[in-house]
Amino acid sequence: MTDPTRDEEKRLVEHAKRDPREFGALYDRHFQQIYRFVYSRVREQTAAEDVTSEVFMKALKAMPRYQDTGRPFAAWLYQIAVNAIADRYRTLRPAQPLEDFHDLSVAGPAIEEQAAQRDEVRRIWAIVEELPSQQRTALVMKFQEDMKIEDIALAMGKTPGAVKLLIHRGVSRLRDEAGVLRPLD
């Protein structure tokens, strides 16, 4: 009784390619995740709005040329977002402290255990924000956006192997810089 999400997305994409007025459905479907991703990178609402606008405007314009490679449509939007953020970062650095942005999820352990780990997780994510840009983007896409490596590769314009390397280097650097971690089990 559920809608076949992937098929539905393909259908929406095909419609939007044929008729740009159908792009609204794709916007409704992906606005939140793209805005969230952009905000997590630029940390300022106005900037996030600017970049998100740019992403969807570019996507609308480029829709007729979009090629379905079998990856989620969102990966393409992320790709545009990554480029738009990179352009912005050339002249602008995020100004807001990042420590409070990440919080424990609903998928973790019991509440009390979550509370005990909260500070540690925030500390680790704060270190993520100090990583080189591409490592940081790869980690955010993997751990925050739950993206598959092939989708991250598409979004970042890299090979899956390169993305794996970025993630490995990023997490390794976290280990080195985080020092002694609280046991997780």
Add this chain to the structure above:
Amino acid sequence: MSGRYDPELEDTLRDPELLRLAAMLSSAHTPEPPLDDAFKSGLRRELMQKAWEATERRGSWWRRLAAPPRVAWVGAAALVALIALVVVQTQGTGGNGEVVVGSPQSGGTAVQLQQPILVSFNQPMDHQSTEQAVQIVPATSVEFRWSGDTTLFVQPTSGNLAPNTQYQVTIGPGALTKGGKRLTSPKEFTFVTQPTTPSPGGGPSPTPGGGSVLTGQHRLTVLPGADYSPQWSPDSTTVYFVNAGGALQSAPVAGGQPRTLVPDGVSNPALSSGGDRIAFMRAGRLQVLNLSGGQTIGVAGGESATAVVWVKNRLYWAGPSGVFTTGPGGPGVGGGTVKLASNPDPSGSFISIAPDGAHAAFRSGGAILLVDVATGATTTLGRAAGSGSFQGWSPDGARIMHDGVIADMNGQTLARLPAGDPSWSLSGQIIVGTDSSLIEVNSDGTGLLQLATGSAFRQPAWAPDSSTFVFVRGGFLWAAGVPSGHQPQVSTIDQASAVVAAFMQARLAGDFDKARSFLDDNGKAVYAAGGPALIPGGDAGFRRYYILASEVDPTSPNTVRFVVRLIFGRGGPLERTLSEETLTLKRVSASDPFLIDRVTAGPVRDLGRGPVVVAVRITPSRVEVTFDSDLRPTTIAGVLLQDGQGSPVGGSVSYSDRTVTFSGLQLSAGAPYRLVVLPTVQDVGNRNVVSEYDLDLVGPGADVSAGSAPQTPVIVLPSASRAHAPAAEVRDFPPLPAAAGFGVALNGAGAVRVSAGAGVRT
């Protein structure tokens, strides 16, 4: 830490310490960033405008739709519909150089609020004379934008269209073509807008205490398929699904390894009502697996089925030839096959069959059609040429979820849903999974509550027990429960609403006996004794209805009152009048059905003759009264809020975007208040409210029986002693976003100040 298992990370990191770090990173998710709803809707408007402009550059929309490549896509039936649409909209064929006017919104019954009115012409038009010839009812301040000379965007300066309102757009004969040719006659089209968003303040109530109130959340298995098509066992202990490899699997919700039932190639699984058989498509054939015996049988005539469902242990399926069911013997028992309905469009396909087997959803071109299986009649949902999206059924099959709304079987929009993947429980609660949160909402669109945030909750599916559900997150299938404080339950209002909806549908359909079945003896007496007509006569032209307000009687949880607005029109597309009925529903106990016990009817009021209140929102500190028209700000003193003694309440009054706002209030829970709209209130077209309009309110917070959040009050009862005064619509809705990018404002004298071609259109 119960970090998720991710084979990609296992392969990438390998080192246990790195994997532990990865688990820690995965366990943290981003809370929702601050978001201005006006930005989101404004950007959408901007995108749509760009899209229309781009489309226009490629040629007029009706020409493109009729062009050969489009014909193939849209399909023959859709093209016929579109041709009819154009003919109806344009009121002329365009022959002999006649100016043809069209709009994709023409005839719409649930037009989205966040878009301009679009008018297309078949030849270049003179901008100034055309703009001056535009008339809109209800009175609306607008700005004009052109795309070339043939497409005109008429943008309300308040940003959005008014909810639940019929708009009548007329292009008067003063409009000239670029060549100086006049319209031979006024061109007119109408459409009805959708209801307001039900959520107070534009979003769900926050999750109490933080990110989640879910319980027992745990991972069941890895990587379900993109469409994992979950099916629950009747005892809610096992979920059946299709994994990424196309295998049909079952997983115990309590935990344990999933079991593979069919190794590959499975789609459209459907578990029988008894839970003993599961049907599915494989290799283009419909098959049924006996779960106890393990044998599989093919179903004759089930080739290429695209929708499969069991209705009371009887198998239904739909394929290219239509909707079918098995004979009395059931599949494989020689009972034969019975054809129930034909395919309404050979180029389209069935998407889903309702749980009761009475309707099916069908995709034709970009539209979703609702097919009545018994009669074959079709109803187009949403926009005829739109990108319809089917989202599911109510468990009883009486409602369909599509394009973010809940509609009845006549296609009438009843409520809106948050954007996402909805699932409707047997007990009447809907959960909506989004990329970043899980939201619970009542089946009437009210009572939004955020159950969890910070993560994706895609494709949730309620178990039959209405307390457990599964969902997809991060490439895994998860199960979770809702804690006792938030256990889904059918609210009293929901139960009574279902009765009102069925009652009104029967009246719309002219089914006297069915309508009467929802009345108790008192109710029957009212309709039989010269009161309102149970079945409004054909001359009245009863067209639609909507529920204005509902409230559980604070003194009796088994008494609910509704204010229902009935809309009438005859002899053309225009809605002419409205009347309101206050229905009091009663039941003996919570286990009994509601019946309509008392009915009071308000007077018939004309539509299109002056401003009408279309929405009221009340919180302890604020009351917002939204009109269908833009008002002259100098006349809003005629909108009063009084306490039980008739004295004005304190606070301040402001006006913006069709809405009069009383703020800084300290309303007492349960105390009576009255909204009064005097005939001195005038719209920007200089028309006054037709007659005094009174609406009795109760201070928010009193309606505890309905389980509403404290900030979700909305208690409105037309005064029994003032039954002649119709009540206004009362809904939860977000503040209308300010117009973005338009230099238009109403000045203090009620005139319109514009930066570019704009004006009041009445």
